[in-house]
Amino acid sequence: MSIDVEQRAGTGEPSRPEPAPKRGVEEHAALVVAGTLVIAVLVFVAMVVLTVLAGGDGYPN
Secondary structure, eight states, rough: OOGGGGGGGGSOOOOOOOOOOOOOOOGGOOOOOOOOHHHHHHHHHHHHHHHTTTTSOOOOO
16 A cells, blocks of 8 residues: 555655844944933933032032
């Protein structure tokens, strides 16, 4: 008794999709630089605002 090729279709290995390559820091460098600059500017603005709210810089005239 022989089996046709069409009947044995499920005997091979199932094909698996290739995983997407992970993106490293090199590809996100612009985002990292922009985030760092935004944080630095926000810290500087917060320093100025807190100094103004405290009544000035306290430097004697």
